[in-house]
Amino acid sequence: MKNLFVSFVVLMIAWLLLNWTLDPINLLIGSGLSIALSFIFCSKCELFTSINLTPKAFLYTFLYLGVFLIELIKANIDVTKRVLSPSLPINPGIVKVKTRLKSKMARLILADSITLTPGTFTLQVEGDTFYIHWINVEHTDVETATKELVSKFEKYLEVLYD
């Protein structure tokens, strides 16, 4: 039931964004299509089982997006500096981090966020262990690297997913 509801909401938002109008006829077609598609493709799927549908989670979605954008801009400036400085001050390496997140979806979002941030890159995922290629290795031990790379996203994702 939750899966159906979330996939309906996602499809409906995509439809509204593409059409950008609130005509009644448009809404009717959109909701009909969204219901049909979520029943066809998501009647047995377990994609969104672990998602939390509370007001707090709704708020934290936007907080997460904000934090992610800020990190993205900070990392972009950092990588720009490294690329443009004549001595090419890079210090690459592959570090190991552990995450507290349990659900698959949350781990997927965490790995994607790490990959999208310039300077860090998820190379391999083994259960709760991520192997991350980092352009400027500051700490090689697991705890400090986890604190440095994962914790800033993790505390928001924990609220969003069980």
Add this chain to the structure above:
Amino acid sequence: MEWIKWLGAVMLLMGAFSLLVSAIGLLRMPDVYNRVQTGTKASTLGAIVSFIGVGLYQYENWGDGNWVGRVLVLIIFILLTNPVSSHVLMRAAYFMKVPLTKLTKTDKLKEDINNNIVKEPENE
């Protein structure tokens, strides 16, 4: 409303600068892993800022609708698909034993493969 056009132009310039820097990075970086690192720069800030810049620059056409929504959909799809494709590329490179640069400080994944904690995927 001239300033919206200026804002769009500035954002387009920023996006172009970001793309330029990542192209320079592709040439300067020593190995494939660091090249992909700068490549993700192009797809994130470069593409997103350019899209928003185009959307703002064309503000006269906002009356037809569609602009904002389509820009948002483009950004969402870039954010969804890009990390998957670049992760697969990088992982394939790693398990094909593309060498890491000499500057590399640590390689925890190799240590764990040698200690049999992580299994290498089999060749097909």
